[in-house]
Every structure is written in structure tokens, then in C-alpha cells.
Amino acid sequence: MEEKTIQRRDFLKFLVLGSVAAGGLRLARLTSASETGGSSPYRWGMVIDQDKCTGCGQCTLACRAHNDVPPEISWNRVLEAGKVGDKQVYLPRPCMHCEEAPCVDACMVGASYQRADGIVMMDYDKCIGCRYCEVACPYGARAFNWETFDGPNPAVPEWGQPEVERRPRGVVEKCSFCYQRIDRGLKLGLKPGVDEEATPACVVECPMGARKFGDLNDPESEVSILIKDHPYFQLREDLGTSPRVFYLPAREEAA
Amino acid sequence: MIRIKRFTIQPVHFWIAFLMLLVGAGLVAYGIVLVKGLSVTNLSDLVPWGLWITIDLSAIALSAGAFTLCAVVYLLGLKQYEPVARTATFVGLIGYSMALLTLLLDIGRPDRFWHALVYWNTHSLLWEVSMCLTLYLCVLLLETAPLIGRTDWMQARFPWLSNKMMHIHHFAPFLALLGLGLSMLHQSSLGATYGVLIARPIWYKPSLSVLFMFSAIVGGPALTVLITKVSGRLTSRAKVDDSLLEKITLFIGWALVGYIYFRFWDAFSMTYTYEPGRTEALRMMTSGPLAFNFLVGEMLLGAIIPAILLLVPRFRKSWSAQVIALSLIVAGVVAYRWDINMSGLLVVLTYLPQEVTTIYTTYFPSLIEIISGVGVVAYGALAITLAVRYLNLVDHSGKEKEVVETPVVVAGTD
Numbered sequence: 001m002e003e004k005t006i007q008r009r010d011f012l013k014f015l016v017l018g019s020v021a022a023g024g025l026r027l028a029r030l031t032s033a034s035e036t037g038g039s040s041p042y043r044w045g046m047v048i049d050q051d052k053c054t055g056c057g058q059c060t061l062a063c064r065a066h067n068d069v070p071p072e073i074s075w076n077r078v079l080e081a082g083k084v085g086d087k088q089v090y091l092p093r094p095c096m097h098c099e100e101a102p103c104v105d106a107c108m109v110g111a112s113y114q115r116a117d118g119i120v121m122m123d124y125d126k127c128i129g130c131r132y133c134e135v136a137c138p139y140g141a142r143a144f145n146w147e148t149f150d151g152p153n154p155a156v157p158e159w160g161q162p163e164v165e166r167r168p169r170g171v172v173e174k175c176s177f178c179y180q181r182i183d184r185g186l187k188l189g190l191k192p193g194v195d196e197e198a199t200p201a202c203v204v205e206c207p208m209g210a211r212k213f214g215d216l217n218d219p220e221s222e223v224s225i226l227i228k229d230h231p232y233f234q235l236r237e238d239l240g241t242s243p244r245v246f247y248l249p250a251r252e253e254a255a
Numbered sequence: 256m257i258r259i260k261r262f263t264i265q266p267v268h269f270w271i272a273f274l275m276l277l278v279g280a281g282l283v284a285y286g287i288v289l290v291k292g293l294s295v296t297n298l299s300d301l302v303p304w305g306l307w308i309t310i311d312l313s314a315i316a317l318s319a320g321a322f323t324l325c326a327v328v329y330l331l332g333l334k335q336y337e338p339v340a341r342t343a344t345f346v347g348l349i350g351y352s353m354a355l356l357t358l359l360l361d362i363g364r365p366d367r368f369w370h371a372l373v374y375w376n377t378h379s380l381l382w383e384v385s386m387c388l389t390l391y392l393c394v395l396l397l398e399t400a401p402l403i404g405r406t407d408w409m410q411a412r413f414p415w416l417s418n419k420m421m422h423i424h425h426f427a428p429f430l431a432l433l434g435l436g437l438s439m440l441h442q443s444s445l446g447a448t449y450g451v452l453i454a455r456p457i458w459y460k461p462s463l464s465v466l467f468m469f470s471a472i473v474g475g476p477a478l479t480v481l482i483t484k485v486s487g488r489l490t491s492r493a494k495v496d497d498s499l500l501e502k503i504t505l506f507i508g509w510a511l512v513g514y515i516y517f518r519f520w521d522a523f524s525m526t527y528t529y530e531p532g533r534t535e536a537l538r539m540m541t542s543g544p545l546a547f548n549f550l551v552g553e554m555l556l557g558a559i560i561p562a563i564l565l566l567v568p569r570f571r572k573s574w575s576a577q578v579i580a581l582s583l584i585v586a587g588v589v590a591y592r593w594d595i596n597m598s599g600l601l602v603v604l605t606y607l608p609q610e611v612t613t614i615y616t617t618y619f620p621s622l623i624e625i626i627s628g629v630g631v632v633a634y635g636a637l638a639i640t641l642a643v644r645y646l647n648l649v650d651h652s653g654k655e656k657e658v659v660e661t662p663v664v665v666a667g668t669d
Contacts, residue, residue, distance in 0.1 A: 081607050091607060102454060108381035109374040128370050129293075129363015131303035132381055135599075138454035139606050144303060144363060146294040169292050170363030235606045239453050247608070 040116035043244075044177055044192065045216040046203070047226045048092055050250040052210035055080070055090035058159075062205035063094075065160035066178065070149035075141075075175035076202050084250040092211070094202065095120060095141040095175035096235060096243030103133035103142065111171075118216075118244055119177050127171040134172060138236050139243075142174045160201060177213075178202075193221060216244065267490065267644070274637040281630010284623050288360055297621040302600045306620035307361040310628050312445060312592040314353040314635070315388075316467065317585060319475025321347025321395060322431075322438035324503075329431035338651045339499060341402055343479040345648055348395040349638045351388065356631050380448040387441035394434045397423050402646060443468040446595075455599040457536035462521045463595065469517055473510045474588035476503055481581035484574065486643045493643055496651035504577060508565030511584065515558045518591075522549075532604040535613045540598055544617075549594050557587015 055078050063069060063076040081091035097120045103112045104120060111126035112133050134142045148169040156162060163180045167173045178200035185191070185198020192198040193214030203211040214221035219228075226232075227246050234243040288295055298305050320343035327333050328340045359365045371385040403409060404420025423430075446467030449458040480500050487495030525537055540549040564570045564580035571577060603614050620628070642648040 079607065093606075102452065105376075105378045106381070106452070107376055108379040108385060109370045110376035111374075126367075126370055126374055127364065128367045130361070130381065131363070132379075132448070134300060134303045136452050136454055138604070140300070140603070143300055144293075146298075147292060168364075172363075233608055235608065236611075241453075249608075 038116045040118075041217060042117040042192075043216040044097070044117055044119060044182065045214065045223050045244040045246065046094065046177070046200070047212040047223045047232070047246045047248065049210045049212075049226075049248040050081070050089055050091065051248065052208040053078075053090045053092060053206075054208055054210075055088065056207065058205050058207060059092055059202035059211065061155050061159040062201040063175070064155035065153065065158070066163050066181075066201035067176070068149075068153055068156075068162035068164060068166045069173070070145070070147075071154055073143040073145075073173065075143070075173070085252045087250065089250045091247070092202075093139060093141065093235075094200075094245060095177070096139050096241065096245050097177060099242035099244065100240060102136040102138065102241060106132045106136035108132065115179070117182075119179050119182075120174075121176060121179065122171075122173060124165075124167050124171050124173070129170040129172065131172060138239055138241065142172050144172050145169050159205070193223065267640070271637065271640060274633045274640065277633035278630050278637060281627050281633060284627035284630060285360060287623055288627060289365060293363060295621060295623045297619060297624065299616070299618075301603055301616045302618040304361075304596055304600065305618050306624045306628050307357045309589065309593045309596055310631060311354045311357040311361065312467075312596070313589040314350045314357070314631075315445065316442070316471040316588050316592065317474050317478045318347035318350030318354075319438060319442060319471035320477075320479035321350075321398070321475070322391075322434045323472055323476055324479065325398065325427070325431040326435045329428040330435065336499060336503070338496075338649075338653070339479065339483065339503065342483055342649055343476070344395060344398045345402060345642055345646070346479050346482060346639065347475075348392075348399050349635050349642075351392050351395060353631050353635045354388070355392070356634070357628070360627060360631075380444050380451060384441045384444050384448060387437045387444070391434060391437040391441065394430050394437065398427070398430050398434070402648070406646060439468065442471045449595060449599060452599070454604070456530055456532035456604065457602065458595070458599045459533075460521075462517070466514075466517060466521055466591075469510075469514045470588050470591055473507060473514050474584055477507050477581045477584040477588075480504055480507070481578065481585060482639055482643075483649050484578055484581070486649045488574065490643060492647070493649035494652040495649060499651055501571075504565050504571060504581070507581075507584065508562055508571075511558060511562045511565065515554075515562060518554070518558070531611050532602055532613055535615075536598045536602040539601060539615075540594060544601070545594055545597055548590055553587055553590040553594055556583050557590050558584075561587070 057078050060074055060076050060078060064071070064074075067075060069075055076092060076094045079091045079093060081089045083089060097118055099118065101112070101114060101120045104114050106112070107127075108130065109126050109128055111123045111128075112120065113123065114120050129144065131144055134144060145167055146169075149166060153162065163178075164176075181198055181200060182192045185195060188197070190198035193203075193212065196204045199213050200211075203213045212222050212226060214223040216224055218224060223246070226248065230248050232246045232248050234246060237243075296305070321340075324336060324340035324343040328337050359368055362368065371382070372389060376382050400420040401424040404417045404423075406417075409417040409420070443464035446463035446465070449455070450460060450463035453459050480503055483493070483495055483500060486493040487497075522537070522540070525533060539545050561580035561583040564576045564583075570580075597618065601616050601618065603616055605612050605614060639648070
């Protein structure tokens with residue numbers, strides 16, 4: 001009998017200790033998790049017109065300079081995408097900022113997260129570099145910092161000045177829709193997509209005007225009107241990720 | 256008075272020296288990786304996971320003997336297997352520490368390993384895996400404590416601590432239950448880690464979690480029995496009761512048959528239609544660069560032949576046939592993990608709208624990856640060897656029973 005009560009007491013101790021430990025972890029988590037909630041009147045999106053893109057790659061260079069991206073990484077690649085008629089067609093590929101982003105679900109520490117305005121962000125201070133998000137992204141939009149980027153950036157100053165902090169070795173990085181330009185612009189009363197200072201660098205730099213940026217919630221914005229009036233496609237729509245980058249396909253008559 | 260024992264060099268000393276050499280080389284490689292970063296590997300943005308993740312997954316799978324045998328002993332109540340479960344628990348502890356060592360190497364920011372526990376994204380499979388892993392490691396530490404507590408050295412030097420450590424044995428059924436839950440969760444979630452990724456068609460299916468679980472239940476006990484049998488043959492310090500192991504090997508054999516059935520349908524029921532990415536990856540496993548590993552390594556040597564060796568009574572009676580079969584199963588589990596990881600990474604689906612095509616990538620681990628990986632494995636082998644020699648890891652003689660029961664009286668009267 002006596003033995004039994006002791007065992008029960010010990011078992012209770014065991015339970016209490018266990019729940020205290022779990023509670024402690026929970027508390028630590030609550031005090032440290034970055035807030036991804038809240039609401040925003042905006043839903044940022046990009047429209048890329050393949051008829052206008054000539055594959056010059058200036059968007060990539062502008063992106064490298066403004067976001068201080070190392071030369072071996074491209075947040076924004078320009079791929080050859082077949083031909084329409086005799087014309088070579090290109091496909092610029094930034095991060096899709098998916099509504100249902102596989103990388104956000106995959107990230108175990110919540111370093112990939114979605115802002116209320118839809119931008120899929122990276123918290124470089126949280127990322128542990130496990131690279132699960134790279135495996136999860138269907139668009140190859142993510143790049144790992146295999147090495148420290150400590151030299152001068154060859155794209156600076158010709159293509160712009162860095163606006164964000166350089167990422168350390170060992171974390172994954174990707175396109176952020178130039179959130180720093182959007183946030184700063186909004187504070188100054190500017191309109192992203194209209195005012196250059198508040199618009200992603202690749203959109204501003206494109207010499208052909210092939211890229212448009214704006215608020216998908218605003219029916220009057222240029223992007224909303226473009227996708228209302230034109231046939232468009234998104235990359236790998238079949239996956240159900242709902243990308244916020246819309247492409248206007250190249251047409252034969254325009255070639 | 257110190258009595259000097261005469262020291263004679265035995266073959267085991269060469270074995271230990273050899274392992275220490277490998278561990279040393281591994282440590283150097285480990286240091287190089289920590290200092291220079293992951294650029295010393297052959298990993299890339301297209302193949303971000305390679306040899307280390309395979310070692311990591313295999314070590315966890317092969318540690319599954321701990322929860323399987325503990326469940327058999329403490330939840331099904333088959334007390335006679337208790338000494339085998341004890342071996343399995345220690346093997347599990349070493350296996351999980353190997354996994355953690357490899358993981359630490361594999362992440363880009365090892366200094367932030369604790370983020371996995373503090374920052375939670377409950378949607379992530381890897382979050383669940385890292386939670387279960389940490390909690391299960393605690394369970395394994397508690398389960399192993401009596402094994403260390405009952406050594407003569409501990410009893411002589413720290414009698415109080417030794418008593419406490421042995422006292423934990425009373426909670427064995429609770430720990431077994433907890434271990435069963437945590438293990439089933441993360442063993443299958445490791446499969447689901449791959450299985451939920453819609454970007455990789457060959458992985459995107461529910462069966463991966465089932466197969467990871469199933470192969471762990473086959474491979475874990477196989478490694479435990481293998482270690483037991485080999486140490487029983489090599490040293491008099493291991494006291495092996497072969498009749499105990501007989502039933503376990505039979506169980507492994509039949510479980511293997513079940514696994515072959517599931518794996519067969521998992522692999523070949525995909526072929527009815529062409530699906531971009533998935534069909535290419537499957538072709539890679541049947542006639543491409545993974546074909547030898549899949550058909551010969553994983554299926555023929557890793558599953559079919561050991562099933563025959565373990566289920567035909569004539570073979571099962573032979574020590575060497577059993578040891579060969581169990582080694583093949585262990586290697587087969589590793590081959591399975593390699594095939595799963597590589598088949599999804601060597602075929603990448605493009606996202607171009609007009610032409611959803613596949614591109615092929617290549618990967619072969621760099622020397623640093625191999626040396627550090629071998630170092631981790633050698634550490635595991637060294638820990639097991641030393642435990643067999645000094646912790647009575649393998650002891651089916653039943654002598655330890657009375658030692659364990661002593662503290663019950665102590666606990667009851669205080």
C-alpha cells in the first residue's frame with residue numbers, strides 16, 4: 001500500500017513538472033513570436049507584361065543594388081520562356097508572394113511569415129538555415145547564403161543604393177516586394193505603384209514599363225485594371241498557391 | 256591500495272583506436288564546416304539536403320527499437336524482453352544524439368539551434384519533429400538513467416544519485432507510453448515532412464509517413480538485435496540469451512514482409528498515368544542514377560533477401576545468416592532514406608507556363624561531408640562499444656534484476 005502511494009505521488013510530481021516545462025516553453029514562445037496578425041487595407045500585387053519584356057535584365061540588377069543581394073544570388077531572375085512567332089519571350093520571376101505560401105507553412109521557426117498586406121517576409125534574425133523552405137517553394141524563389149557576402153556589391157552604385165541590411169551567412173533570402181520602399185513611401189504619403197519612391201525597384205527600373213505594381217484591393221489601381229481587362233496567368237496555378245504576381249502573356253499580333 | 260592490473264592488448268583495443276581515429280577526423284571536418292560554413296559541401300539551392308539529412312533520418316529510424324521494445328515490455332507486459340529493451344533504449348539515446356549532431360552541422364546557423372524550441376510555427380512539420388525529438392530525448396535520458404545508475408562505479412562513488420537514477424525505473428511504463436506517443440508522432444512526421452510538399456510530385460502523397468514509421472519499426476529492432484548478437488559473439492562481457500532474440504527476429508522478418516508489400520505498392524502504383532515530375536523521379540529510381548540503390552540496395556538486398564533469411568527456419572537457426580540479414584535490413588533502411596530524399600531533389604519541376612518540364616540536378620557528397628558524417632557514425636559505434644564493455648549494455652542473465660529491486664524497499668520506507 002505504502003509503496004503505491006509513493007508511486008502515485010511521484011507520478012503526480014512527474015506530471016506537474018512536465019506541465020510546468022510545457023507552460024514555460026509556451027510562455028517563452030508568446031513573448032518572442034513576431035506578430036504576423038493585424039489587418040491592412042492593402043493587398044500588394046505585381047503584373048508583368050510578357051509582350052513588353054525584352055529580357056534586358058535591368059530589373060535583376062536594380063534589385064541587387066537596392067536590396068544588397070550578392071552577385072551569385074538573384075531574387076528576381078529573368079528566364080527564357082519559349083517563342084511566340086519569331087519573338088523570344090521572357091519570364092521575369094520575382095517571389096510570387098503566394099496567398100497560400102508553402103514556405104510559410106514549412107518554416108519551423110516562423111522566420112518566413114506573411115504580413116497582413118500579403119507580402120511574404122523573411123525574418124533573418126530568426127532563420128536557422130534548415131533550407132526546408134527552399135525545398136518547399138515551387139518557384140525556386142529562395143536562395144541560401146552559402147558564403148558570407150563581405151565584398152563590395154558590383155551593382156552599387158550604378159543601379160542604386162542598398163536600402164536594407166545585408167544578410168549573414170547561413171540564412172535563406174528572397175524577394176520582399178521591396179517592402180522597405182512601400183513602408184517608407186506610405187509613411188511619406190506616397191502611393192506604391194504610382195510614386196517611384198514607394199514602388200519596388202524592379203518596377204521603377206524596367207525601361208520597357210513591363211512591370212506594374214499596386215494594390216489589388218483598390219479596383220482603380222493599375223494592376224487591378226490590367227488583370228480585369230486582359231487575359232492573364234499565374235505560375236503553377238494548379239498547385240493552389242494563388243500567386244500575387246500576374247503575367248500578361250505575349251501575343252502573336254503584338255510581336 | 257591501488258592494485259595495478261596487467262594490461263594486455265586485445266583486438267577490441269584496435270577497434271576502439273580505429274573508431275577514435277575516425278571520430279578525430281570527423282571532429283576536424285566538423286570544425287571546418289562550422290568555421291567555413293556550408294560552402295564546403297556539395298549542396299546547392301536545388302539540392303539543399305544530402306548525405307547529412309540521410310544520416311540524420313537513418314539514425315532516428317534505427318533508434319526506433321527503443322520505443323518499440325519498451326512498448327512491448329511495459330505496455331504489452333512481455334517482461335522477459337526487458338533486457339533487450341534496455342539495450343534498445345541506450346542504442347536509441349546514442350542514435351538520437353547522432354541525429355542531433357548531424358542536424359547541428361546541417362543547419363546554416365548552428366548558433367541558433369535553440370530557435371527551434373523558442374519560436375513556434377505550429378503549421379510546420381519540422382516544428383513538430385523538433386518538439387518531439389527534444390521531448391523524446393528527455394524520455395530516453397530518463398529511461399537510460401537506471402542503466403548508468405546501477406553500475407558499480409556509480410553506486411560506490413555517488414550512492415544517493417545512483418539510487419535516484421535507479422528509482423526512475425519505476426516510471427518505466429509511463430515513460431514507455433510517452434515514448435510510444437512521441438516516437439509515433441515524429442517518426443511518421445519525418446515522412447510527412449517530405450509528403451506535404453506540393454512542389455515535389457514524387458513526395459507529395461500520404462504514404463511517406465506510413466512507410467517512414469513502418470521501416471523504423473523494422474529497422475530499429477533489427478539494429479538492436481544485431482548489436483546484441485555481434486557483441487555476444489565477440490565479448491564475454493555480453494551475456495546473450497538467444498531464445499529471447501529468436502522471437503524478435505521472427506517478428507522483424509514478418510514486419511519486413513509487410514513493409515515490402517507497402518513499399519511495393521507505394522512505388523509502383525504511381526505509374527498508371529504520366530504526371531510531370533513524379534514519373535521522371537520514378538524512372539530515375541527504376542532505370543536512372545538511383546536504380547541500383549533502389550532495386551538492388553533497397554529492395555533486393557535491403558528487404559527481400561533478409562526477409563527470406565529471417566523467415567526460413569533453416570537460415571534463422573544460423574548465427575551468420577541472422578547477422579547478415581539484420582545488417583542488410585539496417586543498410587536497407589538507410590538506402591530507403593537516401594532514395595526518398597534524392598528522388599525528390601534530383602528532379603526539379605520548372606514553372607514555365609508553356610512547358611512544365613523537368614530538369615535534372617546532380618549531387619555527390621563532398622569529402623568534408625563524408626568525413627564528418629563518418630565521424631558521427633563512428634562516435635555512435637564507439638559509444639555502443641564502450642557501453643557493451645563498461646555498462647553491461649547486453650546482459651540477459653537476469654542478474655541485474657535484484658539490484659534494480661533494492662531501491663524499491665528504500666523508497667518505500669523513507
